[in-house]
Amino acid sequence: MTASRRPLIAGNWKMNGLSADGVALATAIADKLKGAGDVSFEMLVCPPFTLISRVADAISGSGIKLGAQDCHTAEKGAHTADISAAMLKDLGCDYVIVGHSERRTDHGETNELVHAKAEAALSAGLDVVICIGETEAERDAGKTLDVNGAQIAGSVPGHAKAANTVIAYEPVWAIGTGRTPTNDEVQEVHAYIRAELAKKVGESEAGAMRILYGGSMKPTNATDLIALADVDGGLIGGASLQADDFWGIGESC
Ligand code: PEP
Numbered sequence: 001m002t003a004s005r006r007p008l009i010a011g012n013w014k015m016n017g018l019s020a021d022g023v024a025l026a027t028a029i030a031d032k033l034k035g036a037g038d039v040s041f042e043m044l045v046c047p048p049f050t051l052i053s054r055v056a057d058a059i060s061g062s063g064i065k066l067g068a069q070d071c072h073t074a075e076k077g078a079h080t081a082d083i084s085a086a087m088l089k090d091l092g093c094d095y096v097i098v099g100h101s102e103r104r105t106d107h108g109e110t111n112e113l114v115h116a117k118a119e120a121a122l123s124a125g126l127d128v129v130i131c132i133g134e135t136e137a138e139r140d141a142g143k144t145l146d147v148n149g150a151q152i153a154g155s156v157p158g159h160a161k162a163a164n165t166v167i168a169y170e171p172v173w174a175i176g177t178g179r180t181p182t183n184d185e186v187q188e189v190h191a192y193i194r195a196e197l198a199k200k201v202g203e204s205e206a207g208a209m210r211i212l213y214g215g216s217m218k219p220t221n222a223t224d225l226i227a228l229a230d231v232d233g234g235l236i237g238g239a240s241l242q243a244d245d246f247w248g249i250g251e252s253c
Helices: 019-036 049-059 085-091 101-106 111-123 136-140 144-155 183-201 203-208 219-226 243-251
Strands: 008-012 042-046 065-068 095-098 127-132 165-169 210-214 233-236
Touching (some): 019 042, 042 095, 085 111, 111 127, 136 144, 144 183, 183 203, 183 210, 219 243
Parallel strands (some): 008 233, 095 127, 127 165, 210 233
């Protein structure tokens, strides 16, 4: 964490939540933020598509940012069941996550597709959270830096700016497992990502761009992770479904 980059605490609710519990969770987080007054971090919640509208109402006026978990590459058209970035913007979203490892694995999303989704999001006026990260086999094979470097090169638009783009480094083997890399390993990868970003978007934008850590972040490990020089917040799955845990991670900033 560096004073010039405001930490972002982002919750990815994944495919969780029906109306009542989704609204209750959003309301509980909004109440905490309103009660806290000015905070040093930015907070973002990314509910499933079905809850975006209700969550928008629940967090209205709280300062919490609203995001979605995916978008299509096209602005509109014959793409049954898909959702465009323009539709998300129209619903009140500020952000969209693209390239989450569960999308890359479950839906075969490639760096090229993630790049196209990021372009669509930026064109629609959304900020984008671009996810990258190595699998356990890739880490064991000593390919962590190469894999993340290739994902930066392939997924991040060259005109991305620190003001509209966030990178989330999420080791796939740490997601939902309770396992995390060591703090030294996290810092090593984040510093490498920033150096690779500089090749893509230039030194100055790379220096200002937020790089989140994701993968089993909890209130108990967040303080040490977010204190690392090149970690600028977290993308949080499981712990974002409990208001106290999610808020606790924010407080660790
Ligand atoms: C995620 O899927 O983005 C994530 C980080 O999940 P978890 O916090 O549950 O590991």
